[in-house]
Amino acid sequence: MNGILSILPKDIEEKIIAITNGNIKDIEEIRIRVNRPVELLTGTKTVFLPYFVDMSEAEKLISKLGKHSFYTLEEELKRGFITIEGGHRIGLGGKVILENGKVKGIRHVSSFNIRIAKEKIGIGEKWIPFLYDSNWKHTMIIGPPQTGKTTLLRDFARIMSTGSKRWNIPAQKVGIVDERSEIAGCFQGVPQMTFGHRLDVLDACPKAEGMMMMIRSMSPDILVVDEIGRKEDTEAILEAVNAGVRLMMTTHGESFEDIQHRPTLKPILEQKIFQRYFELKRIQGPGKVVSLKDENGREIYGKTGGYK
Incomplete structure (x- = not known):
């Protein structure tokens, strides 16, 4: 979970820690949408942070995910999501680019759905x-x-x-x-x-x-x-x-x-x-x-x- 927080803009990271009192283990999803409040989903409730992300922050986030190389994201963007270290998956929304009727990628990414990968060893x-x-x-x-x-x-x-x-x-x-x-x-x-x-x-x-x-x-x-x-x-x-x-x-x-x-x-x-x-x-x-x-x-x- 700490790895997830480290990729977020510093202001969002600090507000998540503050609003959860540092108890971040129950978070299942972090949803970031341009010009809308950041949304946290846990197993039982939804919380909106008093923080709005602008397009420049969204661009910085996608650049960070691609380690400052959009080319490295090419295949992931075709699928509409990125998997990062730790197995966490980040779904993306924005302007879809088509080529011969098939999805080539996504540009102007304006929505991020960060799904926290969690193991529950022994439940089976x-x-x-x-x-x-x-x-x-x-x-x-x-x-x-x-x-x-x-x-x-x-x-x-x-x-x-x-x-x-x-x-x-x-x-x-x-x-x-x-x-x-x-x-x-x-x-x-x-x-x-x-x-x-x-x-x-x-x-x-x-x-x-x-x-x-x-x-x-x-x-x-x-x-x-x-x-x-x-x-x-x-x-x-x-x-x-x-x-x-x-x-x-x-x-x-x-x-x-x-x-x-x-x-x-x-x-x-x-x-x-x-x-x-x-x-x-x-x-x-x-x-x-x-x-x-x-x-x-x-x-x-x-x-x-x-x-x-």
Whole structure:
């Protein structure tokens, strides 16, 4: 978190420390918008700082992120976000530049969404008995934005690539296709998050293409992917299953019933490929599992907190 503060204009850094009384660990997002107050988001509330950023400060910030070289940001600007050391991701808004109908980059950046990368090591441990039975079960984590899907997925990847002495589970080869640099939080291709020794990452790679690349080149036992939902994702998932690879993935949605209405996921659901479905909600902060279901949609763990 201190690394994040160091890239901000000094006035913003001082005001954040002052308004939080130095207790900055609960901050999840810092949103900076030109001619608007700086916004802080924690797990339970939103706070606006009495400070307005002008365009010159925004330009200084983007220059600092690119280490004073706009060329170094070229690929990141095409994607609309920058990943910095520590795995923190900074989303950008501004004037989009097109070339042949495709996004070439962003200029006149006027909005910054600094998402603080946080690990919650151990949050996946309690679910191991439901996910492993001589092999890992194909698992999908469902939830709206900011419900902790990626945080839970990341810890599962850590456990699978480390193994578990408690449950007598060996470490397995895990391949992460990290299209938005959120799962592993890579900086210059190196994961910044905690994983085991048996893990490989394709950073900033489109999911569908990356899954096939990973299978062909790295022979993973398990594929970990965030936010599936496009038709090409589904096709790649079917290919991965046919290749004998286990799957651990997330998707946007309110519930198991909700994603059944998505045409792109229909082939997966009809074939009952995924054997476990987690449903997450944002209740007093992200990461609350409200239900765990099997491939038929039957509840294994319910809202009452009991096992079935």
